[in-house]
Amino acid sequence: MTENVISVENLTKSFGGRTVVDHLTMSVKKGAIHGFLGPNGSGKTTTIRMLCGLLTPDSGSGTCLGYDITREGERLRRHVGYMTQRFSLYQDLTIRENLDFVARIHGLSNPRQKVSDAIERLGLGGREKQLAGNLSGGWKQRLALGACTLPGPDLLLLDEPTAGVDPKARREFWTEIHALAADGLSVLVSTHYMDEAERCHEIAYMAYGKLVVTGTVDDVVAASRLHSYLITGPDVHQLQTALELTEGVDLVAPFGASLHVCGHDEAALERAVEPYRARARTKISRSEATLEDAFIHLMNASKDNFDDG
Structure with missing residues (x-):
């Protein structure tokens, strides 16, 4: 049986009477890259902070690297690299000075x-002599990752580490993450990007404080039970509103010059798109539901924990 580096049960955390994390139960396997997805305000950052002992849950229990997250936070943090959403190193120090400081703090030989x-x-x-504050987002990201991994942690907790950086920098970042995982490092990474989610060994989707689904990408897409059609042709975006109001259609998403139309009832979905087959220069074909389709569907089906309605 694969060892879990994170195993928590019924974690709950509230702020100002609002439940931000609601009875969360999840696990992360050793040596895996586990994607943590969900809309803003879904509780991902709060969960990550509880996992490394920076926040104490109101209820629930769990371990991270074998340490109790509620009682052994200080010992736990010696073995975890935590990369926050915002760049947290010293802007007025150079790259080397920042890393030297981290090395001294951790007492590295x-x-x-x-x-x-x-x-x-x-x-x-x-670039060693460049000030951190003068770096672009992608180079700051590399520096922050270097600071996280310098002490040789057993687990990386990365909170939206690629937000605001260009696609090339994101790809290079993920190449390094996979190299670290191949060496046995375990990673929990929150992201909004579907292409990044698909690079993970397993993913968990959180919506409004609740864990909705977890598993491999294929597992999550299959669990959505969505059937899908691709509609292409001139001005197909004009069909979106009508399709959204048609029985059997649960989701319509534009993709460039195409529409991705999804529904749970295969026969009803076929009836919904059938009238458009006669439309001039319009092509309708079966397609596979995507991870993005699954997540939009899951979010639409979830209740906002800050909604008083």
Whole structure:
């Protein structure tokens, strides 16, 4: 049986009378990259902070790397690399100075060599003397990842680490994450990007404080039980409103010059798209539901925990 590095049960946390995390039960396997998805305000950041002992849950229990998250937070944090949403290193220090500081804080042996190795591994060579505050988002991201991994943690908790960086920097970041996981490092990463979710070994989707679904990408898409059609042709976006009001259609999403039309009832969905087959220069074909389709459906079916209605 694969060992779990994170195992929590019924974690609950409220702020100001609002339940932000609601009886969350989840696990993360050792050596896996586990994606953590959900809309803003769904409780992902609060959960991550509870997992590393920075926040105490109102109720529930769990372990992270074998440490009790409610009683052994200080010991736990020595073995976890936590990358926050906002860049949290010193803006007025250089790349090397920031990493030297992290190495000293953690009391690493041979710190200069380890800092040099991290700079080389992350492609920061030649930039050591640049001030952190002058770096672009992608280079700040690399520096933050270097600081997280420098002490040799057993687990990385990454809170939307690629927000605001360009696609090339995101791809390079994920290449490094997979290399770290291949060396045995376990990773829990929150993201809004579907392409990043598909790079994870397993994913968990959280909506309004509740864990909705977890599993592999294929598991999550299959669990949505959505059937799908792709409609292409000139001005197909003009059909969106009508389709959304048609029985049998649960979801319509534009993709460039196409519409992705989904529904749970296969026969009803076929009847819904049938009238448009005669439309000039319009092509309708069966397609596979995507991860994005599944997540939009899950979000539409979830109740906002800040909705008083």
